[in-house]
Amino acid sequence: MTTDDRPIPSVWARPSRGRREQPALSRQQIVAEAVRLLDAEGVDALSMRKLGTRLGAGATSLYRHVANKDELVELAVDEVFGELRAPDMSDPAHWREATIACAQGIRAVILRHPWMASMLGAMAYLGPNLMRLSEDMLAMLEAAGFPLAEANGAMNTVFAYVLGMTGSEAAWLTMLARSGQSEDEWAERLKPAFEDLHRTHPRLSALFTAQADEDPGRRREEEFAYGLNRILDGVSAARTTPA
Amino acid sequence: MTTDDRPIPSVWARPSRGRREQPALSRQQIVAEAVRLLDAEGVDALSMRKLGTRLGAGATSLYRHVANKDELVELAVDEVFGELRAPDMSDPAHWREATIACAQGIRAVILRHPWMASMLGAMAYLGPNLMRLSEDMLAMLEAAGFPLAEANGAMNTVFAYVLGMTGSEAAWLTMLARSGQSEDEWAERLKPAFEDLHRTHPRLSALFTAQADEDPGRRREEEFAYGLNRILDGVSAARTTPA
DNA sequence: CCAGTTAGCGAACACTGTACGCATCGCCGG
DNA sequence: CCGGCGATGCGTACAGTGTTCGCTAACTGG
Numbered sequence: 001m002t003t004d005d006r007p008i009p010s011v012w013a014r015p016s017r018g019r020r021e022q023p024a025l026s027r028q029q030i031v032a033e034a035v036r037l038l039d040a041e042g043v044d045a046l047s048m049r050k051l052g053t054r055l056g057a058g059a060t061s062l063y064r065h066v067a068n069k070d071e072l073v074e075l076a077v078d079e080v081f082g083e084l085r086a087p088d089m090s091d092p093a094h095w096r097e098a099t100i101a102c103a104q105g106i107r108a109v110i111l112r113h114p115w116m117a118s119m120l121g122a123m124a125y126l127g128p129n130l131m132r133l134s135e136d137m138l139a140m141l142e143a144a145g146f147p148l149a150e151a152n153g154a155m156n157t158v159f160a161y162v163l164g165m166t167g168s169e170a171a172w173l174t175m176l177a178r179s180g181q182s183e184d185e186w187a188e189r190l191k192p193a194f195e196d197l198h199r200t201h202p203r204l205s206a207l208f209t210a211q212a213d214e215d216p217g218r219r220r221e222e223e224f225a226y227g228l229n230r231i232l233d234g235v236s237a238a239r240t241t242p243a
Numbered sequence: 244m245t246t247d248d249r250p251i252p253s254v255w256a257r258p259s260r261g262r263r264e265q266p267a268l269s270r271q272q273i274v275a276e277a278v279r280l281l282d283a284e285g286v287d288a289l290s291m292r293k294l295g296t297r298l299g300a301g302a303t304s305l306y307r308h309v310a311n312k313d314e315l316v317e318l319a320v321d322e323v324f325g326e327l328r329a330p331d332m333s334d335p336a337h338w339r340e341a342t343i344a345c346a347q348g349i350r351a352v353i354l355r356h357p358w359m360a361s362m363l364g365a366m367a368y369l370g371p372n373l374m375r376l377s378e379d380m381l382a383m384l385e386a387a388g389f390p391l392a393e394a395n396g397a398m399n400t401v402f403a404y405v406l407g408m409t410g411s412e413a414a415w416l417t418m419l420a421r422s423g424q425s426e427d428e429w430a431e432r433l434k435p436a437f438e439d440l441h442r443t444h445p446r447l448s449a450l451f452t453a454q455a456d457e458d459p460g461r462r463r464e465e466e467f468a469y470g471l472n473r474i475l476d477g478v479s480a481a482r483t484t485p486a
Numbered sequence: 487c488c489a490g491t492t493a494g495c496g497a498a499c500a501c502t503g504t505a506c507g508c509a510t511c512g513c514c515g516g
Numbered sequence: 517c518c519g520g521c522g523a524t525g526c527g528t529a530c531a532g533t534g535t536t537c538g539c540t541a542a543c544t545g546g
Contacts, residue, residue, distance in 0.1 A: 024524075024525075025524080025525080043365075047501080047502065047503080048502080048503065048504080049501085049502080049503090052526095057525070057526085058525065058526045058527075059503090059504090059526085060503095060504075060505085060506095060525080060526060060527085060528095061524075061525045061526060063503095063504075063505090064523080064524055064525070065524095068503090068504090069502095069503065069504090117364040117365065118361070118364045118365040119364070120364055120410070120411075120414070121360040121361045121362070121363055121364035121365070121410045121413075121414055122286075122360070122361040122364070122414060123414055123418065124411070124414045124415040124418040125414075131444060131447065132444075134444075134447060135443075135444040135445075135446055135447055138446040138447070138450075139446060142446070148446060148449060148450065149450075149453075151446075152450050153466065153469045153470060153473070154473070156408075156466060156470060157404065157408075157469070157470030157473055157474065159407070160404050160407035160408035160411065160470060161400065161403050161404045161407055161474075162407065163406075163407035163410065163411065164402070164403035164404055164405065164406035164407030164408070164410065165399075165400075165403035165407070167363070167364045167406065167407065167410070168363075168367070168403065168406065170364075171363070171364055171365060171366055171367045171368075172367040175366065175367040200378075201374060201375075201377075201378040202378075203378055203381040203382060203385070203391060203394075204374065204377060204378055204381070206391060207381075207391065207392075207395050210392075223396065223399060226396045226400070227396060227399060227400030227403060229477075230396070230397070230400055230474065230477035230478045230481075231400065231404075231473065231474050231477055232477070233476070233477035233480065234472075234473035234474055234475070234476035234477025234478070235473045235477070237476065238473075267493070267494080268493075268494080290532080290533065290534085291533080291534065291535085292532085292533080292534095300494070300495085301494065301495045301496075302495090302534090302535095303494080303495065303496080303534095303535075303536085303537095304493070304494045304495065306534095306535075306536090307492080307493055307494070308493090311534085311535090312533095312534065312535090
């Protein structure tokens with residue numbers, strides 16, 4: 001137990017177990033493990049060495065399958081977007097429900113992998129999985145009576161909203177998680193500064209107190225749905241065949 | 244010239260120039276220089292040592308005025324949001340124009356400092372400058388006939404949209420800048436893959452070709468304005484006194 | 487004029503991403 | 517059967533990172 005774990009250069013003890021017990025490393029495996037590491041320990045914990053160790057490999061071995069850390073992250077982002085299954089877009093009459101389902105799907109994916117928020121602002125994402133989703137949404141909106149240009153505008157608007165809203169949400173949640181405090185503890189900690197807030201920012205203060213005894217998760221869901229519905233209201237006028 | 248730049252421990256050559264020629268270092272100065280460095284060289288180039296050198300100081304001196312690099316970045320973000328002057332919100336009848344002006348102001352600020360995009364997804368921003376702006380916008384929307392809760396929903400929706408849209412925009416632009424290519428060169432480079440795109444994603448392909456000979460900057464401006472107007476359309480129904 | 491507070495700094499530590507070259511493996515043509 | 521070959525993993529090394537810890541030297545209040 002103590003003799004053979006030291007790398008003694010002896011011909012007899014040479015392991016010689018073929019490297020091909022497993023295919024050892026593959027791009028898919030690396031990306032999947034990277035996603036797992038990011039989910040578990042957050043964006044700062046992703047280092048090539050740690051990822052290598054998790055895969056039972058040296059750090060630099062990863063570079064045989066991935067050019068950069070940046071490329072690895074790009075692949076991880078696309079991998080996560082691959083979780084998205086396009087919702088049922090068969091019935092054009094339900095374009096609103098389908099769009100809402102799609103938006104909530106994206107939101108759920110980002111909240112499941114909060115590190116995505118940090119990435120999306122730092123890279124122009126053009127991966128195949130999101131392109132497929134875009135094409136499907138365009139087709140659905142066109143079938144629902146939107147001219148292509150309007151469909152594009154509507155989709156971009158919805159998508160930007162989802163990104164912005166969910167990005168802030170994810171950032172807030174990871175900040176909470178990192179500080180190890182609950183949402184209520186945070187509110188409690190702000191109580192002292194509240195007197196000033198009420199004086200200088202009465203409206204913000206009123207909103208805070210009004211939201212104090214709601215379930216935060218539920219409240220965020222409803223706020224997300226509220227804005228989304230207003231956007232769909234505004235967008236629906238662009239249809240050529242109203243309903 | 245070659246003799247006195249070596250730190251010889253001689254009492255005679257002791258510099259003795261009072262450290263207080265300038266107040267040396269201050270938090271304001273550090274943050275301002277950090278913003279300048281971020282603007283000039285991008286987010287990866289911000290390191291404590293480089294920033295210190297720029298200020299004619301050692302790297303670790305900064306820690307007397309700033310707790311962390313993270314805190315420094317937080318301060319830099321708030322500093323930049325300080326550029327925002329709340330637009331004229333005196334006339335409640337022009338709430339739409341005022342909101343548009345505010346949104347375009349935020350967009351302009353982020354595009355002027357594209358590194359902001361990477362930060363906003365990675366931190367929950369609660370700085371005083373944005374809080375002031377939020378309070379002003381709430382006041383304006385309330386004066387325009389929105390109940391406070393609806394004003395809050397509208398503001399959050401608009402703000403999420405601006406963040407998402409402009410964030411993607413900034414990410415794309417910094418990617419272009421880093422690759423040193425122009426937008427047209429990028430389109431040219433994608434020409435080979437275009438045949439496939441047309442086959443598998445006909446709608447996206449159609450949109451690309453339709454946008455090929457527009458000025459990209461103008462096009463982005465218009466897309467931004469389009470979505471913003473749809474959102475304001477959808478939101479305006481929540482006013483109690485319609486107009 | 488002296489004590490105490492404080493700003494700045496040099497050195498050091500634990501890590502990071504990544505380039506390079508070497509060892510080793512499965513395979514494949516002769 | 518076997519020798520070379522391309523692919524794969526990895527040890528080492530390098531330049532650079534954020535941050536801590538004492539040390540010096542200046543300013544400031546009594």
